[in-house]
Amino acid sequence: MxxxxxxxxxxxxxxxxxxxxxxxxxxxxxxxxxxxxxxxxxxxPEVEPQTNFNHVVFGLLGSEKALHDRKHYIESWWRPNVTRGVFYLDKAPTGDLMPWSDASPPFRVSDDLTKFLQETKARRPKNIRMVHGIMELVRDMRDANLRWVVMGDDDSIFFVENIIDILGGFDHRKYYYIGGRSEFIMANYWYSFNQGFGGAGFILSYPLAKALASDMENCLRRYAQFFTSDTMTMSCIADIGVNLSPHKGFHQIDLHGDLSGFLSSHPKSPLLSLHHLGTVKPIFPGMDTHQSIRHLMEAATADQSRMLQQTICYHRQSNWSLSISWGYSAHIYEQIMPRSHLQRPLETFKPWKARPSRPLYMFDTRLLSNNSCYEPHVFFFEKVDKVSMGIFTTYSRARTRGLPPCSLTSQYKPDLISQITVVSPPTKRKEKDRCECCDVVGVGGTGTSVEVKLRECGLNEVIA
Known part of the structure; x- marks a missing residue:
């Protein structure tokens, strides 16, 4: 009372x-x-759990015909009973695809859109199926815990731990459309600079995916004459009032030829995906495409946070610059070169389609040279050993450089180096705003090996 x-x-x-x-x-x-x-x-206050594997679902789309060759791509990164998702096929699997492997995501046959395609007279029926797959995934994977939807192709490699980490920095309750642009500047011009190229994969926050799914058929009717599924998706999302949040970790690989220069100078962003690896030369010498992918994923299993992350350091006594692309390659240059120069990829590759004049790419490049002082000694990832004190990655010389020394008076002979060992901390990288630093802690007494130790940079450290 x-x-x-x-x-x-x-x-x-x-x-x-x-x-x-x-x-x-x-x-x-x-x-x-x-x-x-x-x-x-x-x-x-209710503490919301950090984004984890249970909060993310993958929607993969492919054809039954292509899958006989491409299943190796998916099985290289998919983690049974850990990753969640559905693989949508144009028809039920046959032949050597059955019985269906537990190493692949569960499959479903895409919805029959024959009547819809006849009504809309779609320009490219395949594109309608791929965009419609977003709605099918939202329908088939209803779960109150879902926060993010990742869409991708069957010939893409995803680095799931890195995807989980970067999504932890976004508010999943808001509308987000995260993806990457094409490396080939004209592909963005032809289609859009504001779209996520879907082969490399794109990510939708779950609220945006549901909003997109709720109006999917109307949207597909509006854009049935568009040439690509990526442009359709971007347009449907734009109609909701959302634009692309670009991320440099997605790689469409709209390139041809030798990709080593590109992979050896990855931008300072976590690696999220690699697409079109079947259209370039195998990324490791002496291996085919499938062997190369499995070999790359050996390093990723040890530490995804450092995959392809470029670290540059110097050995003043020998006047060497070293550039490490963790888990892929290591370069030795016979002179001190600024980081701003080494961060530009060597143009070992060619554009997706021939173009008579520059610009060709969406990033800076360095042209190859016959000058001994500018051309690197190249070493490729050979093995990884993870122990309590750190992670040891070993890089071995694939071939001789075939050029004379930069300096005839130097007592150090880089041509004799056959192996580089990189020691990194046993814990994954926490700092994303800055690259790591490294020290050359040993040049072998026989002159055939080099050891490099990675570490966090000092607060005001300047290395030049």
Whole structure:
């Protein structure tokens, strides 16, 4: 019950008595209220769990015909009973695809869109199926815990731990469309600089995916004459009021030829995906494409956070610059070269389609040279050993450089180096705003090996 406050005359009561009575009434009012009322006012903030594998679902699209060759791509990164998702095929698998492997995601046959395609007279029916797959995934994977939807092709390699880590920095309750542009500048010009190229994969926050799914058929009717599924997806998302949030870790690989220069100077962003590896030369010498992918994933299994991350350091005594692309390659240059120069990829590759004039790419490049002081000695990832004290990656020379020394007077002979060992901390990288630093801690007594140790850079450290 509530006790009414009495009407008192200040002239009839001493001020102290008035204060006492007022305090007593306040106390009685408080204790008369049920305990549950006070408990309900004590709000304990709910701590939301960090984004993890359970919060992310993959939607992969491919054809049954191509899968006989491409299943090796998927099985290289898919983690049974850990990663979640569905593989949508144009028809039920046959032949050597059956029985279906537990190393692949569960499959479903895409919805039959024959009637819809006849109504819309779609320019490219395959594109309609791929965009419609977003709606099918949202329908088939209803789960209150889902936060993110990742869409990709069957010939893409995903680095799932890195994807989980970068998504932890976004608010999954908002609308996000995250993806990467093409490396070939004209592909962006032809289609859009504001679209995520879907072969490399793109990510939708779950609320955006649901909004997109709810109006999917109307949107596909609006854009049925578009040439690519990526442009359709971008347009449907733009109609909701959302634009692309670009991320440099997605790689469409709209390139041809030798990809080593590109992979040896990865931008300072976690590696998220690699697409079109079947259209370039195998990324490791002496291996075919499937062997190369499995070999790359050996390093990724040890530490995804450092995959392809470029670290540059110097050996002043020999006047060498060393550039490490973790898990892929190591370069020795016979002179001190600034980081800003070494961060530009060597143009070992060619554009997706021939073009008579520059610019060709969406990034800076360095042209190959026959100058001994500018051309690197190249070593490729050979093996990885993970122990309690650190991760040891070994890089071996694939071939002789075939050029004379940069300096005839130097006592150090890089042509004799056959192996580089890189020691990195056993824990994954936490700092994403800056590259790591490294020290050359040993040049072998026989002159055939080099050891490099990675570390976090000092607060104000400048290495030049």
């Amino acid at each position: 509530t006790f009414p406050l009495p009407v008192l005359s200040l002239g009839a009561r001493n001020v102290c008595e008035l204060l006492f009575i007022f305090g007593l009434i306040t106390y009685l009012n408080f204790v008369s209220v049920p305990n549950d009322y006070h408990k309900s006012k004590v709000l304990v």
